[in-house]
Amino acid sequence: MMDQHEDPKFEQWLKDAAKSYHSPVPTPSEEMWKRIETARRSKRVIELRPWMRWVVAAAAVLILGIGIGRWSANQASAPAATSTAPAGTQVADEIDSLANVAYQVAATQYLSRTEAFLTSFRADANRSANTARLARQARELLATTQLMLDSPAADNPRLRSLLEDLELVLMQISLLNPVQDGHDRDLITQGMNQTNVLPKLRSAIPAGPVPVRRTEGAL
Amino acid sequence: MDESQLIARVRAGDSAAERALYDAHVDRVYRLAFRLAGDDALAQDFTQETFIRAFDRLGSFRGDAAFSTWLHTITTTVVLNGLRKVKRFRQREADIDDAHEIGVVQRHAEPDLKARLKQAIDDLPEGYRTVFLMHDVEGYTHEEIGVALGVETGTSKAQLSRARAKLRVALSDFAGEWVK
Numbered sequence: 001m002m003d004q005h006e007d008p009k010f011e012q013w014l015k016d017a018a019k020s021y022h023s024p025v026p027t028p029s030e031e032m033w034k035r036i037e038t039a040r041r042s043k044r045v046i047e048l049r050p051w052m053r054w055v056v057a058a059a060a061v062l063i064l065g066i067g068i069g070r071w072s073a074n075q076a077s078a079p080a081a082t083s084t085a086p087a088g089t090q091v092a093d094e095i096d097s098l099a100n101v102a103y104q105v106a107a108t109q110y111l112s113r114t115e116a117f118l119t120s121f122r123a124d125a126n127r128s129a130n131t132a133r134l135a136r137q138a139r140e141l142l143a144t145t146q147l148m149l150d151s152p153a154a155d156n157p158r159l160r161s162l163l164e165d166l167e168l169v170l171m172q173i174s175l176l177n178p179v180q181d182g183h184d185r186d187l188i189t190q191g192m193n194q195t196n197v198l199p200k201l202r203s204a205i206p207a208g209p210v211p212v213r214r215t216e217g218a219l
Numbered sequence: 220m221d222e223s224q225l226i227a228r229v230r231a232g233d234s235a236a237e238r239a240l241y242d243a244h245v246d247r248v249y250r251l252a253f254r255l256a257g258d259d260a261l262a263q264d265f266t267q268e269t270f271i272r273a274f275d276r277l278g279s280f281r282g283d284a285a286f287s288t289w290l291h292t293i294t295t296t297v298v299l300n301g302l303r304k305v306k307r308f309r310q311r312e313a314d315i316d317d318a319h320e321i322g323v324v325q326r327h328a329e330p331d332l333k334a335r336l337k338q339a340i341d342d343l344p345e346g347y348r349t350v351f352l353m354h355d356v357e358g359y360t361h362e363e364i365g366v367a368l369g370v371e372t373g374t375s376k377a378q379l380s381r382a383r384a385k386l387r388v389a390l391s392d393f394a395g396e397w398v399k
Contacts, residue, residue, distance in 0.1 A: 010387060013397035015355045020333055021340050022257035022352075027249040032263055033241060036270050116308045122260045123305065199267060 039199035107153040108205060114141055114166055115201050121173060122189055122198070131176050138173035145170060162204055165197045222286055230277055241270055244287060247357075248294050254352045255298045261305070265298045272297065284366060291359075291367040295349065332393055339389035347382035354379050 117137055145167045154160045172188045192198060220228075222243070228236035248269055253262035272293050280289050340348060349368065353359040354375070361379075365372040 007387075007397075010397045011355075011383060014383065014386060017332065017336055018340065018351075018356050021337055021356065022254045024250045024253035024262070025259055027246045028259075028263060029242065029245045029249075032245065032249075032267050032270075033238065035263075036241070036267050036274075039267065039271055040274065116304050119261070119264060119301070120305050120308050122264075123258050198264065199271075202268060203271065
């Protein structure tokens with residue numbers, strides 16, 4: 001029995017008409033394959049997974065607890081400065097190590113924001129989007145990029161190389177001229193494609209959702 | 220060589236097999252990404268991301284379902300998450316722009332069928348739109364859609380039915396086109 005909402009004539013008409021919706025262009029398979037190969041060759045920059053953040057938090061609490069315990073014990077039993085030094089040094093090292101991890105978390109979140117911005121920029125490259133707005137966003141991200149380059153996060157050579165690529169692209173976007181931005185945008189997009197900056201950026205971001213705005217002011 | 224042998228060779232690190240597997244599926248992945256995204260750059264990004272993830276996670280593919288089904292699960296996840304991210308980003312910027320454009324009256328020309336259909340499909344809820352495009356436009360079965368989206372086959376059918384009903388209402392001005 002035919003459902004009361006069924007109408008084969010309408011459904012056929014709709015199917016035919018909808019073929020024109022987002023009608024695909026020929027698949028650029030060679031171009032995509034090159035980018036896939038490049039992205040796969042560049043190993044993940046940051047291995048910090050979402051579950052590792054919980055481990056980091058737990059470790060931070062543990063180290064803090066150990067540090068306080070040792071400090072209290074030393075205060076109570078041996079007030080001499082020399083006896084507390086080794087424990088203090090160890091805690092300081094562990095805290096330094098955690099700080100590096102914190103920078104990596106911040107780096108991951110920053111990379112996600114930059115990816116969203118550049119993906120949107122490339123997708124809007126042929127549209128008359130607001131140049132002044134793009135330039136402003138690029139300047140904000142550029143400032144964070146430069147802070148990242150000066151932070152311990154950039155000790156990782158792969159991340160440093162990626163940050164330098166991003167710095168260049170963001171600088172170009174931040175200098176976009178509203179009068180002749182069409183040509184400039186094409187050049188920036190071409191540059192992004194040639195350097196494979198987006199695939200490299202994506203391969204640097206660990207899987208899983210990362211809030212886009214959370215890192216503002218983290219560095 | 221059948222697909223399971225090809226997959227075994229990819230797992231063993233054979234780059235030629237990787238390319239062969241890519242060639243066998245890239246068209247359908249790209250088509251689906253393009254239909255959903257409506258933009259070549261985004262569709263390319265999503266296709267690349269799909270294959271990068273698929274190759275990275277091939278070890279977890281157990282072969283319970285067809286490889287294409289597994290791959291389309293990754294495709295829909297990548298595309299829908301990616302589109303949400305871009306939409307959030309654009310919305311935030313649009314909100315900022317709107318704050319500066321209060322009082323500006325926009326005039327729209329009377330749209331033709333193609334434009335109205337595009338608008339009607341764009342306006343569908345994400346789930347309805349995805350099922351409609353996969354089934355009615357790209358020819359996926361409800362079983363394939365159910366696996367790809369992680370829903371029951373019945374849910375896919377119900378969403379398609381609701382999508383068509385909404386489109387029928389949105390396009391009622393053109394009723395003469397399908398009753399003739």
